[in-house]
Amino acid sequence: MTILSAQPLPMSRCSINTATLGHRSPIGEVIERVARHGFGGISPWRRDLEGQDHRLVGKHIRDAGLSLSGYCRGAYFPGASRQAFEANVTDNFRAIDEAAALGAPCFVLVVGSLPEGSKDIAAARAQVAEGLAMLLPHAREAGVGLAVEPLHPMYAGDRSCITSLGEALALCDRLDPSREGGVGVAIDVYHVWWDWRLSEDIAAAGHSGRIMAFHVCDWLVPTNDLLLDRGMTGDGVIDVGSIRREVEQTGYQGFAEVEVFSPRWWSTPEDDVLAACARGFAAI
Amino acid sequence: MTILSAQPLPMSRCSINTATLGHRSPIGEVIERVARHGFGGISPWRRDLEGQDHRLVGKHIRDAGLSLSGYCRGAYFPGASRQAFEANVTDNFRAIDEAAALGAPCFVLVVGSLPEGSKDIAAARAQVAEGLAMLLPHAREAGVGLAVEPLHPMYAGDRSCITSLGEALALCDRLDPSREGGVGVAIDVYHVWWDWRLSEDIAAAGHSGRIMAFHVCDWLVPTNDLLLDRGMTGDGVIDVGSIRREVEQTGYQGFAEVEVFSPRWWSTPEDDVLAACARGFAAI
Numbered sequence: 395m396t397i398l399s400a401q402p403l404p405m406s407r408c409s410i411n412t413a414t415l416g417h418r419s420p421i422g423e424v425i426e427r428v429a430r431h432g433f434g435g436i437s438p439w440r441r442d443l444e445g446q447d448h449r450l451v452g453k454h455i456r457d458a459g460l461s462l463s464g465y466c467r468g469a470y471f472p473g474a475s476r477q478a479f480e481a482n483v484t485d486n487f488r489a490i491d492e493a494a495a496l497g498a499p500c501f502v503l504v505v506g507s508l509p510e511g512s513k514d515i516a517a518a519r520a521q522v523a524e525g526l527a528m529l530l531p532h533a534r535e536a537g538v539g540l541a542v543e544p545l546h547p548m549y550a551g552d553r554s555c556i557t558s559l560g561e562a563l564a565l566c567d568r569l570d571p572s573r574e575g576g577v578g579v580a581i582d583v584y585h586v587w588w589d590w591r592l593s594e595d596i597a598a599a600g601h602s603g604r605i606m607a608f609h610v611c612d613w614l615v616p617t618n619d620l621l622l623d624r625g626m627t628g629d630g631v632i633d634v635g636s637i638r639r640e641v642e643q644t645g646y647q648g649f650a651e652v653e654v655f656s657p658r659w660w661s662t663p664e665d666d667v668l669a670a671c672a673r674g675f676a677a678i
Numbered sequence: 679m680t681i682l683s684a685q686p687l688p689m690s691r692c693s694i695n696t697a698t699l700g701h702r703s704p705i706g707e708v709i710e711r712v713a714r715h716g717f718g719g720i721s722p723w724r725r726d727l728e729g730q731d732h733r734l735v736g737k738h739i740r741d742a743g744l745s746l747s748g749y750c751r752g753a754y755f756p757g758a759s760r761q762a763f764e765a766n767v768t769d770n771f772r773a774i775d776e777a778a779a780l781g782a783p784c785f786v787l788v789v790g791s792l793p794e795g796s797k798d799i800a801a802a803r804a805q806v807a808e809g810l811a812m813l814l815p816h817a818r819e820a821g822v823g824l825a826v827e828p829l830h831p832m833y834a835g836d837r838s839c840i841t842s843l844g845e846a847l848a849l850c851d852r853l854d855p856s857r858e859g860g861v862g863v864a865i866d867v868y869h870v871w872w873d874w875r876l877s878e879d880i881a882a883a884g885h886s887g888r889i890m891a892f893h894v895c896d897w898l899v900p901t902n903d904l905l906l907d908r909g910m911t912g913d914g915v916i917d918v919g920s921i922r923r924e925v926e927q928t929g930y931q932g933f934a935e936v937e938v939f940s941p942r943w944w945s946t947p948e949d950d951v952l953a954a955c956a957r958g959f960a961a962i
Binding site: 429508513514519546548550552556558560564587589590591615618632635 | 797799831833835841844848874900914916
């Protein structure tokens with residue numbers, strides 16, 4: 395086992411998820427700003443790119459000296475009808491093509507959960523597995539990894555029926571039993587830090603080559619809103635540094651990407667948010 | 679395997695956790711009211727009984743024709759200092775004596791989590807295990823079961839470092855490897871419904887004789903507050919009936935206890951709350 399020293403993460407491996415900046419400025423400006431602050435990567439959302447040529451945006455990103463750490467995010471799979479489910483899958487097919495045009499290494503999937511009126515989380519999980527299986531051949535052909543992101547269990551009712559890293563990995567193994575690749579996980583400390591099995595699941599994810607993205611932010615105490623009260627890395631109670639080390643001990647050398655949803659940060663000038671992101675990375 | 683038909687739970691096996699009524703009335707009135715509505719059990723909180731003779735309250739409960747389904751709830755174990763930790767354990771010793779005086783079959787433990795300033799959830803877990811080990815001989819002597827209640831992971835920062843049924847069971851097995859008893863779990867659908875391992879963990883809990891309490895309420899979509907927005911059984915997205923059947927298929931024949939924290943219900947007349955509880959039980 396390699397024991398890594400607690401080296402600060404080099405800025406070249408730090409990425410900014412555009413949601414952290416609140417989707418306030420056109421993507422071109424965001425790209426320039428992120429590059430100016432010295433980060434190495436960026437992960438845009440679909441909403442940032444509406445009506446744009448994804449190929450050109452990808453070129454802009456590379457010309458600015460940035461790499462893509464991912465593309466956010468999938469349409470929820472489960473639907474109240476077969477037709478709704480198929481429309482969701484179709485939307486995700488389109489998003490894979492966008493990710494490929496951008497040159498993103500992976501497409502982050504927040505999988506959805508109970509359709510309105512349903513209490514059947516097992517059925518939602520089955521739809522998610524079916525939808526991913528439909529996408530996987532296309533994603534492989536496009537060279538875009540499907541990064542399944544388990545969300546915190548407080549989103550199990552509406553946003554994600556996949557609620558732990560262990561569950562996401564079991565799903566990957568079902569979809570890709572011979573480990574050809576093309577499907578993996580996005581590990582966000584916010585969603586998984588509470589899990590008593592976290593260390594063993596990170597090790598399993600790393601050793602099976604499934605870690606496609608690593609997201610950081612923090613859990614505030616108290617947390618006043620289920621969706622919009624994330625903390626900047628270092629401001630909360632998650633031992634992000636330890637989790638980062640566990641992820642890297644599996645051999646992961648990709649980006650750490652900061653993703654914060656918070657009106658507090660969204661009303662802070664963008665340059666100040668990016669400076670806070672840099673301080674957060676330095677602390678882990 | 680016994681397949682049970684979906685019989686409605688008889689009222690004799692339905693219990694009211696006094697928090698559901700908002701701790702508005704003296705415990706004597708609450709006991710009479712719960713009995714008048716035909717429920718078979720009650721589970722009081724320590725705060726309901728401050729300054730009272732627990733033996734007399736227990737007699738009142740039995741005289742009203744009710745049984746105790748539990749006694750709520752433990753002081754958080756972890757402390758920022760050894761002294762603080764020991765004070766918390768001492769407080770739980772007292773609570774066990776109170777539970778014995780009442781005649782409660784079990785004492786429900788919400789175990790606590792990170793002391794202020796800490797990010798070390800493993801240390802919190804170690805303190806919880808140590809505290810429980812200190813209590814267990816006394817609890818066995820007193821005839822009061824220690825019911826460890828895993829809480830929803832959204833409470834991992836402050837209220838409970840035990841965040842899944844599987845984790846709680848592993849802790850029980852460490853404390854009581856030869857299954858002498860005296861330590862088990864309180865399963866609250868609100869806290870565990872999201873867990874992909876729930877069915878197997880319920881089976882394991884039941885087959886090891888560890889289910890000491892079963893609590894019901896519901897998860898609302900949207901949920902607007904992390905602590906105080908629980909729904910009445912049937913009003914949310916949890917398939918409580920299926921979970922109840924899984925619990926009973928292990929042989930559990932104890933109470934289902936309704937525990938709702940909600941200002942909406944706390945501002946509803948107590949008789950109306952109890953009527954809603956009865957409707958909720960009928961629906962599962």
